[in-house]
Every structure is written in structure tokens, then in C-alpha cells.
Amino acid sequence: MASLKTRIEKLESKVKAVENSCLPLKGGVISGSLTVKGNVSSGGAFQNNSTRTHLKGLSSGYNHVLTVGGKKPEDNVMVFNKKKKTLQFLYRLLVNTIKTKSIETKTLSASGKISAKTLSVSGTKNFVIDHPLDREKKELVHASLEGPEAGVYYRGTGKLSDGRIEIKLPDYFEALVRKEGRTVMLTPICDGDNPVSMLAASEVRDGVFTVQYIDNKNCSQRFYWEVKAIRGDIPELVVNRKKQFAELAH
Numbered sequence: 447m448a449s450l451k452t453r454i455e456k457l458e459s460k461v462k463a464v465e466n467s468c469l470p471l472k473g474g475v476i477s478g479s480l481t482v483k484g485n486v487s488s489g490g491a492f493q494n495n496s497t498r499t500h501l502k503g504l505s506s507g508y509n510h511v512l513t514v515g516g517k518k519p520e521d522n523v524m525v526f527n528k529k530k531k532t533l534q535f536l537y538r539l540l541v542n543t544i545k546t547k548s549i550e551t552k553t554l555s556a557s558g559k560i561s562a563k564t565l566s567v568s569g570t571k572n573f574v575i576d577h578p579l580d581r582e583k584k585e586l587v588h589a590s591l592e593g594p595e596a597g598v599y600y601r602g603t604g605k606l607s608d609g610r611i612e613i614k615l616p617d618y619f620e621a622l623v624r625k626e627g628r629t630v631m632l633t634p635i636c637d638g639d640n641p642v643s644m645l646a647a648s649e650v651r652d653g654v655f656t657v658q659y660i661d662n663k664n665c666s667q668r669f670y671w672e673v674k675a676i677r678g679d680i681p682e683l684v685v686n687r688k689k690q691f692a693e694l695a696h
Contacts, residue, residue, distance in 0.1 A: 594685045598623060601672040603635075606643075609665040610658035615673060619653040623675035630655055635668040643667040650675075 570589040577584035600619075604611050630647040643659035650673060659667055676682075 594683065595627070596677040596680060596683050597674055598677055599672060599674045601670070603668065603670055604657060605668045606645075606657065606659060606664070606666055609662070610656060612654055612656050613671060615650065615653045615655075617653065619650075619675075622677060622679060624678040627676040629674045631672045631674075632657060633670040635670065637668060640664060645669055647671070 572587055572589050574585050574587050577586045600615055602613070604613055628650045630650065632645045632647055634642050634645055636642055641663040643664040644661050645657055645667065646660050648656040655673070657669065657671065659665065
């Protein structure tokens with residue numbers, strides 16, 4: 447039988463390991479609070495059944511790194527910068543489901559992709575790239591066009607043959623868009639001294655529309671065309687609605 451001194455030394459060694467490094471649990475359940483000054487390591491899933499995970503260290507003025515998976519240490523890393531109030535995903539953030547009313551941050555940047563079923567913003571939706579003419583010193587910023595519908599567009603060029611032509615849209619057009627709300631715009635192209643004909647377009651049916659001249663001036667008139675339509679695979683956009691998160695202001 448081991449001496450009492452040896453048993454005490456082993457017990458103290460285990461306590462020191464818990465305090466300084468990690469807490470090993472095999473199927474254990476903690477119903478109250480757990481405070482660890484060192485690291486908490488989990489060989490399997492680390493599950494939190496509450497509605498909030500609070501990182502107390504974020505109240506300081508330093509950057510904090512949260513690793514959320516990946517095969518490499520640098521994968522799926524999220525950094526919170528307290529001074530700049532930014533939340534930056536350095537690589538990929540993979541989350542199956544996030545159910546929340548609001549995620550608020552001053553700046554959210556990602557070097558990879560962000561996928562969302564529905565994305566709502568109150569400001570502009572921009573793209574920012576290195577400026578094509580001065581990549582070292584400038585950026586090029588463009589904003590998305592806004593509108594009261596989930597619209598799609600298709601455009602191209604055409605040329606009349608004996609005063610008319612049939613334009614075919616992509617084969618998925620009818621499956622994607624609604625029957626109502628389709629429009630066709632035409633712009634005749636001026637070709638040197640050739641006469642310019644005015645044009646008219648039919649409605650879009652079965653993914654096809656017809657263009658023809660209406661003044662008999664140029665039976666080979668070239669033109670630009672553009673078709674706009676409204677997506678039919680999603681509910682119609684509600685333009686005027688009550689605030690969804692009004693309670694968050696109180």
C-alpha cells in the first residue's frame with residue numbers, strides 16, 4: 447500500500463494539473479459554473495445548451511482569437527478587435543444554423559465567402575477591389591442597384607433579318623421568374639450612314655420574345671436588348687412592413 451505521503455503527492459499533482467492546464471472529463475456533466483484559469487481542452491464536441499456564450503476577455507483592449515474548427519490551425523479563425531470594434535473572419539466560418547434576432551458589429555470583414563439565405567442591410571451593398579489603374583494606392587468601390595423587387599436581368603445584342611428576329615432567353619428562365627412584371631428594353635445601334643429603324647418587342651412567352659422594325663428603314667438593324675423580370679422561386683418582397691426588431695431598442 448502506498449504511503450500516505452505518496453498518495454497526497456499524487457493528489458496534489460492532479461489538482462495542479464487542473465489549475466494550470468486543462469480539466470479532463472469523460473462523459474461528465476457540469477450543472478453549475480466552471481471557472482478555469484488555464485485552458486479547457488475537449489477531444490470531442492464542446493456543447494453549450496444556453497443561448498449565449500460570453501467571452502469575458504473581450505472587455506479588454508486586445509485582440510481575441512476564436513478558432514471554430516478546420517483541419518489546419520489557421521482555418522476558420524475569427525478575430526475580435528476591441529479597439530477598432532471589428533469582427534474579422536480570417537479564413538472560413540462554418541456554422542450550420544444561427545437562430546438569433548440580431549448580430550450587431552460595427553465592421554464585419556471576410557476574406558472568403560459569407561453565405562446567407564436572406565441578407566438585409568440598411569446601408570449600401572458594395573464591392574471593393576483594388577483599383578485596376580492603381581492597385582497599390584487606390585480602391586474601386588461600386589454599389590448595388592436598389593429596387594422594390596427581387597429582380598433579375600438578361601441582356602445582349604441582336605440584328606434583324608428581313609425586319610425581325612426571335613431572341614431566346616436561358617432555358618431556366620420560365621422556371622425562375624414570375625409571369626407578371628416582365629419588361630423588354632431595346633436600343634437601336636447607329637452604324638455609320640446606314641438608316642436607323644425604330645424597334646418594337648413582343649411580350650416574353652416561353653422564354654422567347656420577338657423584335658421587329660416599325661418604319662421599314664433598315665431591315666438589318668442592330669440593337670441592344672435587356673429583359674428584366676421578378677424571381678418566382680421566393681416570396682414576393684414586402685416593401686412596407688412593421689419593424690421586426692423594435693423591441694431591441696428598449
